[in-house]
Amino acid sequence: MLTNSIIDEVNRREAALRVIKSILQTKGRKGFYDLTGLAGGFPILSEDKALLETYAGPAVFDDAIQTVGKIHLGGDKVLALNRTSSGILASVLAIVKPGDEVAHYLPKSPAHPSIPRSAELVGASYIEFDKIEEFKVEDNTSLVFITGSTMDHEIITQEDFRRVIEICKAKNIPVAVDDASGARLRTIVYRQPRAIDMGADIAITSTDKLMDGPRGGLMSGKGEIMQLVKSKAHQFGLEAQAPLVAAMVRALENLSPEKILMAFSAKHELKEALNNQFSMVKETPTGIMLTPEAIEFELRQIETETDLESDDLAYLFAMILLRDHGIITIPAVGMPGASAAIRIDLAANDAERIGSKEIAEAFKKTFTKLQSVANNEEESKKILYS
Ligand SMILES: *Cc1c(COP(=O)(O)O)cnc(C)c1O
Secondary structure, eight states: OOOOSHHHHHHHHHHHHHHHHHHHHHHOGGGOEEOSSBOOOOOOOHHHHHHHTSTHHHHHHHHHHHHHHHHHHOSSEEEEESOHHHHHHHHHHHHOOTTOEEEEEOSSSOOOTHHHHHHHHTTOEEEEEOSGGGOOOOTTEEEEEEESBOTTOOBOOHHHHHHHHHHHHHTTOOEEEEOTTHHHIIIIITOOOOTGGGTOSEEEEETTBSSSOOSOEEEEEOHHHHHHHHHHHHHTTOBOOHHHHHHHHHHHHHOOHHHHHHHHHHHHHHHHHHHTTOTTOEEETTEEEEOHHHHHHHHHHTTOOOOOOHHHHHHHHHHHHHHHHOEEOHHHHOOTTOOOOEEEETTSGGGGGSOHHHHHHHHHHHHHHHHHHTTOHHHHHHHHHO
16 A cells, blocks of 8 residues: 555645646646636735735624625524634534534545544544435434535435434434535535525535635534534634635625536536546536546456555546646645545636546546556655655
8 A cells, every 4th residue: 555644645745736836837827727626716806905904804804704604505603714624623622522422424425534533532422324214313412414515526315414404303413514515516506405494503615615715614503503613613713814704705705606507517528538448437516536446447457457555546646647737636635534536626717728638638648657657666656755
């Protein structure tokens, strides 16, 4: 195995950032294509900047985020946080006690690591379900998470969502929804109601997923519970500061369902273009995905010898795609614990600059190179970490 620890994951991410920096220096911003769907945009206006230099910043933007946040998520009270993970942690700190259980229903495991890690931090047990028939709560379950759309964009059905809420309501257990990408994918693409409108107590979304905002967490929910979460967030410095909140407000004002819907229809063409080479390529709501298992399968088909695990093959694929073709995907730049699946998100801004044929060609060449290094540990390590 080439990736054995969080440290290896951090080293890979840093190697990827070095590659991006060197592309920027030689070719400029047009030298790479960020197709992660995580834009990290910072669309503040020039008049906003002046406000950030005074005490007016928090006064103005904390107020504005209440309005636009409620339009997006529903609920009574909005809280802006540094990340979705920060919001998940703040909810667990506020609601869960040592010895409690945190249960989680999601359309397909694994969960985002922030949920089990937060449970562990407060000394609670954690249980995860991805089959609705099996979902259950115990007497000591004090918080239930629902994931609306997983890291790989598997979407919960409205029926399953409502079923989990029903089970929790019957026992008075609060429900928090990890709707990082789901707040847009579920509602815009699949026309599901907002999480809070289906009875969730808390919903949290990521302002850089499928929208052109900064990396940040936007949470909304019922007044009383939000007051508790907010107080924990402030105690531990999890809340977003005025500059981040300002950018979140502007990004929410600019939110355009059209781009997401266009990506939803453009993905078929990309899948077709990739199908010749990758028989197991899958469609996601706004793009395509090649799982680590799919990559391993293709290598086996052509009898490539390798001792590498499927995740390592996916990380290698992502790093070659970046180094040779300037295409950024999450397995190259993601935080530790992020999914190893190669996902192309056509709702990303940079998707306008690159066509399906070009992406398919880059995938083909990347696969050929992967095949040539899959049995060469030294070369593989160089690609991952140097
Ligand atoms: C992205 C994501 C998160 C974490 O978002 P951060 O802003 O990186 O903390 C949590 N859950 C899911 C399902 C996600 O897709």
